[in-house]
Amino acid sequence: xxxxxxxxxxxxxxxxxxxxxxxxxxxxxxxxxxxxxxxxxxxxxxxxxxxxxxxxxxxxxxxxxxxxxxxxxxxxxxxxxxxxxxxxxxxxxxxxxxxxxxxxxxxxxxxxxxxxxxxxxxxxxxxxxxxxxxxxxxxxxxxxxxxxxxxxxxxxxxxxxxxxxxxxxxxxxxxxxxxxxxxxxxxxxxxxxxxxxxxxxxxxxxxxxxxxxxxxxxxxxxxxxxxxxxxxxxxxxxxxxxxxxxxxxxxxxxxxxxxxxxxxxxx
Amino acid sequence: xxxxxxxxxxxxxxxxxxxxxxxxxxxxxxxxxxxxxxxxxxxxxxxxxxxxxxxxxxxxxxxxxxxxxxxxxxxxxxxxxxxxxxxxxxxxxxxxxxxxxxxxxxxxxxxxxxxxxxxxxxxxxxxxxxxxxxxxxxxxxxxxxxxxxxxxxxxxxxxxxxxxxxxxxxxxxxxxxxxxxxxxxxxxxxxxxxxxxxxxxxxxxxxxxxxxxxxxxxxxxxxxxxxxxxxxxxxxxxxxxxxxxxxxxxxxxxxxxxxxxxxxxxxxxxxxxxxxxxxxxxxxxxxxxxxxxxxx
Amino acid sequence: xxxxxxxxxxxxxxxxxxxxxxxxxxxxxxxxxxxxxxxxxxxxxxxxxxxxxxxxxxxxxxxxxxxxxxxxxxxxxxxxxxxxxxxxxxxxxxxxxxxxxxxxxxxxxxxxxxxxxxxxxxxxxxxxxxxxxxxxxxxxxxxxxxxxxxxxxxxxxxxxxxxxxxxxxxxxxxxxxxxxxxxxxxxxxxxxxxxxxxxxxxxxxxxxxxxxxxxxxxxxxxxxxxxxxxxxxxxxxxxxxxxxxxxxxxxxxxxxxxxxxxxxxxxxxxxxxxxxxxxxxxxxxxxxxxxxxxxxxxxxxxxxxxxxxxxxxxxxxxxxxxxxxxxxxxxxxxxxxxxxxxxxxxxxxxxxxxxxxx
Numbered sequence: 041x042x043x044x045x046x047x048x049x050x051x052x053x054x055x056x057x058x059x060x061x062x063x064x065x066x067x068x069x070x071x072x073x074x075x076x077x078x079x080x081x082x083x084x085x086x087x088x089x090x091x092x093x094x095x096x097x098x099x100x101x102x103x104x105x106x107x108x109x110x111x112x113x114x115x116x117x118x119x120x121x122x123x124x125x126x127x128x129x130x131x132x133x134x135x136x137x138x139x140x141x142x143x144x145x146x147x148x149x150x151x152x153x154x155x156x157x158x159x160x161x162x163x164x165x166x167x168x169x170x171x172x173x174x175x176x177x178x179x180x181x182x183x184x185x186x187x188x189x190x191x192x193x194x195x196x197x198x199x200x201x202x203x204x205x206x207x208x209x210x211x212x213x214x215x216x217x218x219x220x221x222x223x224x225x226x227x228x229x230x231x232x233x234x235x236x237x238x239x240x241x242x243x244x245x246x247x248x249x250x251x252x253x254x255x256x257x258x259x260x261x262x263x264x265x266x267x268x269x270x271x272x273x274x275x276x277x278x279x280x281x282x283x284x285x286x287x288x289x290x291x292x293x294x295x296x297x298x299x300x301x302x303x304x305x306x307x
Numbered sequence: 308x309x310x311x312x313x314x315x316x317x318x319x320x321x322x323x324x325x326x327x328x329x330x331x332x333x334x335x336x337x338x339x340x341x342x343x344x345x346x347x348x349x350x351x352x353x354x355x356x357x358x359x360x361x362x363x364x365x366x367x368x369x370x371x372x373x374x375x376x377x378x379x380x381x382x383x384x385x386x387x388x389x390x391x392x393x394x395x396x397x398x399x400x401x402x403x404x405x406x407x408x409x410x411x412x413x414x415x416x417x418x419x420x421x422x423x424x425x426x427x428x429x430x431x432x433x434x435x436x437x438x439x440x441x442x443x444x445x446x447x448x449x450x451x452x453x454x455x456x457x458x459x460x461x462x463x464x465x466x467x468x469x470x471x472x473x474x475x476x477x478x479x480x481x482x483x484x485x486x487x488x489x490x491x492x493x494x495x496x497x498x499x500x501x502x503x504x505x506x507x508x509x510x511x512x513x514x515x516x517x518x519x520x521x522x523x524x525x526x527x528x529x530x531x532x533x534x535x536x537x538x539x540x541x542x543x544x545x546x547x548x549x550x551x552x553x554x555x556x557x558x559x560x561x562x563x564x565x566x567x568x569x570x571x572x573x574x575x576x577x578x579x580x581x582x583x584x585x586x587x588x589x590x591x592x593x594x595x596x597x598x599x600x601x602x603x
Numbered sequence: 604x605x606x607x608x609x610x611x612x613x614x615x616x617x618x619x620x621x622x623x624x625x626x627x628x629x630x631x632x633x634x635x636x637x638x639x640x641x642x643x644x645x646x647x648x649x650x651x652x653x654x655x656x657x658x659x660x661x662x663x664x665x666x667x668x669x670x671x672x673x674x675x676x677x678x679x680x681x682x683x684x685x686x687x688x689x690x691x692x693x694x695x696x697x698x699x700x701x702x703x704x705x706x707x708x709x710x711x712x713x714x715x716x717x718x719x720x721x722x723x724x725x726x727x728x729x730x731x732x733x734x735x736x737x738x739x740x741x742x743x744x745x746x747x748x749x750x751x752x753x754x755x756x757x758x759x760x761x762x763x764x765x766x767x768x769x770x771x772x773x774x775x776x777x778x779x780x781x782x783x784x785x786x787x788x789x790x791x792x793x794x795x796x797x798x799x800x801x802x803x804x805x806x807x808x809x810x811x812x813x814x815x816x817x818x819x820x821x822x823x824x825x826x827x828x829x830x831x832x833x834x835x836x837x838x839x840x841x842x843x844x845x846x847x848x849x850x851x852x853x854x855x856x857x858x859x860x861x862x863x864x865x866x867x868x869x870x871x872x873x874x875x876x877x878x879x880x881x882x883x884x885x886x887x888x889x890x891x892x893x894x895x896x897x898x899x900x901x902x903x904x905x906x907x908x909x910x911x912x913x914x915x916x917x918x919x920x921x922x923x924x925x926x927x928x929x930x931x932x933x934x935x936x937x938x939x940x941x942x943x944x945x946x947x948x949x950x951x952x953x954x955x956x957x958x959x960x961x
Contacts, residue, residue: 048409052421055406059428059482062439065449069442121320129313131617138317141324147532147584149540151557152577155564156331159574162348163334179327202655203688205675207702207753211312214676217701221692233430240432243542247564257434264438264547276435283430291423310674 063280070273087274097259097275104239104256107170111177112234116227118178119185119234124215126186127193128201145183153180154247161248168250176248177241181234188233192226193219232286239279332581339574342368350571371575381576384554385583391470391555392538395477396485399534400527402478403485408515411493425490429483437543440479444472444548468550476544481537485530492526493519536584556580605664606631606789607652607757612661614647621647623813624661629806631666634783634790636804638797640836644813645793646685649759652791653682666756676705681755685762687746689734695721695745696730702753720748723782740771747779751786760792764799776802797837801825809833825885830961834883841889841926842959843882847874854897854953857882861924867897870958881959884951886915886929891941893950902926904945914940918949 070088074081091097122142129135145153157176158168166172196219204214220227242257249255256275263272341350351368375381410421428436443450444466451463466472496519504514520527542557549555556576564573607629614622622644629635637645650656652663654675663671670678681702690698696717703713721727724744734742743766750758763779764772780803783790794800800807801821808818809832817829828834831842843866845859850873856865857880866882874880893899902918905925909932916928926949930940941947 045412048412051405051409052413055402055409056421056424058402058479059424062443062479063428063431063436066435066439066442118320118323121316122324125317125320129317132317138321138324141321141328144328147536148581149537149542149557149584151540151542151560152581153331155560155573155577156335157327159334159338159570160331163338175327179331182323182327197686197688199684199686199688200690202653202675203682203684203749204690204701205655206653206678206680206682207749208676208705209701210674210676211310213705218690236430240434242434257432260434260438261543264434264441272438276432276438279432279435283432284427287423287427287430 066273067277067280070270070277072270072273075270087270088278090271091274091278094271096254097256100254100256100259103170103173103253107173107177107253107255108235108238111174111181111238112231114174114178115182115185115234116231119182119230120189120227122182122186123190123193126190128198142183142186145180146187150180150241150243154244157244158247168248170249170253173245173249173253173255176244177238178234180244181237184233184237185230188230189223189226192223196222232289236283236286335574335577338571339371339578340367340369341571341574342370343569343571348570349568368571371572372579374572375575375579380554381556381559384556384559385579387554388539388541388556389583391473391477392535392541395474395481395538396531396535398474398478399482399485400489400531402482403489403530404520404523404527407486407490407493408519410490422490425483425486429487433480434543437476437480437547440476441467441548444475467548468553470549470553472548472550473545473553473555476548477534477538477541480541480544481534484533484537488526488530488533489523492523492529496522532587539584540580605629606666607791608662608664609648609652610662610664612648612651612658612663614644614651614656614659620813622651622658625810625813625815626661627808627815627818629789629791631789632787633805634780634792634803636800636807637791637793637810638800638807638837639795639810639816641795642812643810645795645810646761648810649682649761649791649793652757653680653759654678679756680759681750681753681757682759682761683746683750683763685765687734687742687766689742689745689749691734693733694730695726695732695734695737698734698745699730699749699752702749706753716752720752723751723785724748724778739766740775743767743775747782751782751788754786755788757789757791760790762794763792765794765796772799779803801837809836811836827957828883828959831881831883831959834957834959839886839927840883841886843884843924845880845882847876847878847880849876850874855880855958857958861920861922862898862900863920863922863924864900866956867953868956868958869953874958874960878960882956883959884956886927887913887931888955889926889928889949889951891928891930891947891949893948896950897953898956899948899950900926902947902949904941904943904947907940907943909940916940918947 069080071083071085072080073084073086122138126139126142132138154176157172157179161168161172161175200222201214201218204218205211209217240257241255242261245255245258246261249258256279260272260275263269338350343349344351410418410425413421442448445451446463446465446467450466451460454460455463466475500518500522501511501514504518505511509517540557540560541555542561545553545555545558546561549558560573560576560580563569563576605628607627609625609627612622612625613620625644625648637648639645647656651658652665652670654670654673654677658671662669665678665680670680690701693701699717699720700713703716708716717730718727721730724747726741726744726748729737729741734745737745743763747760747763750760764775767775776799779790790803792800792803804821806818806820807824809816809824811832817824817833819827824833825837828837828840834840834842843857843859843862845857845861845866848856848858848865850856850870853869853871854867855870855874856867858865859882868882890896900920902920904916904918906917908915910929911932913929913931916930917925918928919925928949932940
């Protein structure tokens with residue numbers, strides 16, 4: 041194999057330093073004992089303790105996790121359906137309009153999505169709260185699910201599904217027994233993506249949620265507006281750790297846990 | 308997929324999209340033609356169901372659009388968003404293309420790890436990343452301290468609350484969005500093409516511009532859109548990093564909606580923003596998104 | 604009675620005609636081959652029978668029953684796919700049992716049947732393997748076993764041997780014949796490989812651009828091609844284009860500018876003089892030396908290629924027309940073939956050539 045040259049190596053180092061140094065600094069300063077974020081005054085867990093005593097933060101964390109779980113599950117179902125239609129239904133009237141609707145949330149700024157979803161809920165006279173939060177998040181993350189699942193689905197040899205039908209399995213059974221196991225890694229990845237999208241989202245949540253369902257990013261945002269505080273560093277560190285854990289799990293699932301994909305040979 | 312199963316699947320998926328994607332946009336379009344009133348909801352109805360009047364009177368108010376085009380504030384906000392997003396996109400691509408190229412050139416055993424490193428920020432909260440970036444750029448943040456320690460500057464640079472601050476924040480937020488598609492399109496290029504170019508007497512730098520870059524252009528364009536579109540409508544970065552005089556449409560919309568509670572005007576501004584963003588996508592749509600889809 | 608009957612079946616995809624009014628009758632218990640170049644519609648025809656495509660027009664009847672309205676999972680037909688389409692997440696046994704499970708057979712019965720077909724394709728002991736742990740030849744057998752396990756009325760095989768290397772392909776052809784004889788099922792095989800079709804099939808249909816060009820036993824199709832397309836697609840043919848000059852005693856004389864003279868050919872029908880016609884001769888029917896032949900030409904040998912069982916020889920007539928000869932290598936010492944540059948006489952009997960008008 042080629043050896044890395046000096047210039048590419050420097051580029052890589054500089055590029056990834058740019059991406060990661062701010063986060064590393066944030067993590068380190070979350071263990072800082074002092075109140076000033078820029079002055080180091082020794083290791084301490086005091087900001088994590090402060091976080092633990094902050095009931096509001098903990099409640100919001102619970103709301104955020106629950107909303108992420110439910111909305112990711114809804115988005116997985118809806119997004120997978122859309123991906124199946126795009127990859128398997130062939131031509132039908134309005135197909136390009138359908139594809140446009142599937143991908144639209146990907147190319148719309150969050151503020152547009154949030155505002156339009158809110159106005160819809162107002163128009164339907166739905167009380168804003170946990171339910172609207174979940175619907176709003178599922179609505180936009182389903183688009184990401186569709187992209188991830190679709191890209192795997194088009195790579196699956198269609199004749200495998202045909203073989204199942206040829207051997208007597210009706211369409212739904214074919215999907216559950218044959219297609220779903222083959223695209224399972226992408227469905228796991230898509231669910232995780234939808235989950236983290238929901239966890240991260242500030243803008244859409246600010247529009248569609250209501251009293252009693254304030255999410256963690258909304259709390260963090262209102263604190264950040266007041267200035268940089270070590271407590272935010274602590275909660276951000278927990279966030280980053282959680283995401284890293286999720287990513288690690290996902291890559292393990294993709295690599296080791298799905299039999300036949302571990303050694304990278306093509307079946 | 309054939310027959311009833313196919314029809315049911317299409318209808319289910321379409322019902323979902325109609326309810327959560329199409330309907331919200333239609334509602335926005337409708338409310339953009341209403342008038343603001345104090346009440347719940349804070350706008351007038353499009354159809355007036357008067358005293359048994361049939362058909363109901365249609366009340367269309369183009370005033371919001373007139374206001375958008377007439378008010379310098381909005382025009383500046385749109386133009387400012389486009390300008391800052393364009394600059395941020397150019398900078399992000401200028402970083403992403405060489406970086407992604409270096410990733411494809413890295414030894415094969417490093418590449419999975421590099422890819423994970425490139426993907427990881429994509430999954431991390433953008434709010435937290437903006438917050439971390441603010442920490443770096445602050446007057447007493449590490450950047451200014453290092454520069455001062457090196458003696459390059461005497462007084463801290465004021466980066467936050469300026470346009471430069473916003474651009475840097477946008478670049479930092481959306482760099483992963485640019486990196487992945489560029490990497491994906493570069494890694495698909497057969498290395499034999501570069502070898503063939505070298506074999507025919509082309510120097511590496513020239514072969515990068517003559518062979519690699521043209522082949523990666525669709526991916527680079529996609530990356531550009533993935534940065535540009537959310538950057539135009541970005542709210543968090545201008546809100547937290549911009550100055551009081553910075554105008555970006557995302558922030559203006561937010562203020563109009565939450566502070567002024569002028570929902571019809573905010574809706575009209577949204578409709579314009581959507582038109583502004585959808586038109587380039589429609590032009591590039593076939594090349595970027597519909598390629599490689601299951602044939603009919 | 605006809606077992607599988609296709610009547611005027613047509614199918615097009617977005618304006619492109621894939622199958623253009625095909626009628627075929629396939630008998631119970633035979634191996635029938637659909638042969639043709641890629642894009643001739645043979646695979647589409649197979650997919651119409653399997654139920655993956657719906658015909659735009661025409662009728663498909665199996666054993667007297669109209670199967671066109673049935674979805675693939677209700678047809679008593681099983682298919683072996685060109686890509687094998689094995690379920691990657693299931694074992695060999697799981698793949699083979701899949702179809703039996705759809706019929707809700709009792710577990711004991713399923714086990715017995717899986718064992719039976721595994722024995723048939725000689726894969727005993729591999730039931731617990733996953734497809735990616737098998738060689739190409741083994742995967743091919745699993746695909747075959749899976750298609751046979753349900754004991755379908757009709758087995759469809761789409762390029763069943765195309766992915767195997769040459770040696771394995773030849774062995775597998777004979778195995779396929781043996782399996783067919785033991786089970787006495789009806790096989791329809793799609794292939795682009797004429798040798799494969801001729802080895803396996805009792806009858807075959809040669810297809811061209813969505814239509815059936817000729818149906819018949821391999822020998823009939825080879826020795827009596829019905830058209831220039833069939834003559835050129837099955838084997839190699841030397842063609843003399845020309846016009847009918849006269850006819851007597853069952854011999855037709857075709858005046859051919861390519862030959863530079865009239866060519867005599869045996870033909871049963873009557874043709875009026877002046878009709879455009881073509882005389883086709885197989886390379887192995889051409890002889891060196893024209894003693895006792897109805898037709899004879901002077902030619903110069905241009906290229907000689909040793910092929911093992913025969914030597915291929917390319918010779919050019921004075922008219923500029925090139926002929927291909929296949930000369931059997933009877934003697935080990937050689938000497939049957941001429942050298943390049945040699946001036947030779949080439950001849951063939953009127954009985955060994957075919958007259959083509961389409």
